[in-house]
Amino acid sequence: MDARLDVLRSVAEIHLAGVMHNDVNDDNILFTSTPNGKPRIVDFEYAEKHKCRRELEIVEGAPAPPRALFGCPELWDLAIRLRIWRSRCVSFYGEYIDEDSIDSPQVLIDSARSLTYIPPEDIERIAKKAFKMVQIFRDNGGYRPGDFDPEDWVF
Numbered sequence: 363m364d365a366r367l368d369v370l371r372s373v374a375e376i377h378l379a380g381v382m383h384n385d386v387n388d389d390n391i392l393f394t395s396t397p398n399g400k401p402r403i404v405d406f407e408y409a410e411k412h413k414c415r416r417e418l419e420i421v422e423g424a425p426a427p428p429r430a431l432f433g434c435p436e437l438w439d440l441a442i443r444l445r446i447w448r449s450r451c452v453s454f455y456g457e458y459i460d461e462d463s464i465d466s467p468q469v470l471i472d473s474a475r476s477l478t479y480i481p482p483e484d485i486e487r488i489a490k491k492a493f494k495m496v497q498i499f500r501d502n503g504g505y506r507p508g509d510f511d512p513e514d515w516v517f
């Protein structure tokens with residue numbers, strides 16, 4: 363089980379019960395003493411009533427949605443801190459490129475070449491692979507286990 367997702371689910375349940383915790387941090391998450399092994403969120407000193415307006419499902423590995431569209435600031439912040447979502451930037455030869463700007467392998471090639479000399483035969487092959495991965499992620503709305511070996515993301 364992924365402890366990060368369990369923490370997120372626990373806080374989401376608290377929200378559904380009408381409460382915003384306002385202080386979710388490592389000191390307030392207990393992993394012991396629960397019969398089902400789920401994390402227990404404690405210390406509601408700063409909690410307040412909350413009508414959760416979350417609009418979107420939290421899809422592990424998908425790009426982070428815009429905070430305003432997501433609808434619930436506490437769950438959005440927590441998902442960011444827990445690294446549930448994938449960055450919207452693709453790291454390619456040390457350069458970070460916004461996923462939305464990648465509309466062809468050439469964008470990746472140009473960006474990497476602006477930094478350093480890379481042999482054309484290497485960079486074209488790898489850029490095509492990276493571009494295909496970005497396309498598949500977009501089509502799926504995120505990462506699905508089995509789409510790729512995680513090692514594939516190291517360029």
Ligand SMILES: [Zn+2]
Nearest residue numbers: 377414415434
């Ligand atoms: Zn909420």
